[in-house]
Amino acid sequence: MRQDNQLLVITHLSQLITLVTGFGSLLLPLVLWLTQKEKVYQMDTHGKNIINFQLSLIVYCLICIPLILLFGLGLLGFIVLGIISVIFPIVNAIRASRGETPTYPLSLNFIS
Secondary structure, three states, rough: OOOOHHHHHHHHHHHHHHHHHHOOOHHHHHHHHHHHHOOOOOOOHHHHHHHHHHHHHHHHHHHHHHHHHHOOHHHHHHHHHHHHHHHHHHHHHHHHHHOOOOOOOOOOOOOO
């Protein structure tokens, strides 16, 4: 296995493709993780954290939909999730460039 912090950074930042295309925040990191997890050191750990975070965001967004009817709490939830989904990939890309393990808040453990 090879050490490739740049690819780890790209994998974290690939979640932000949604800001450009409107979709792909789960697909692009998933493809990078599946194709490189055997070749790049720490890609498996980083990839699992990213996929768990993206799946958790999808679940939380689904929970926010019915909460819109309850005094607009769902709209507040969407705003908070939007901010979290932009800030934490950037923070964890910086951590990955330093060789640290990423941590995503509110992340459910779908893939262990």
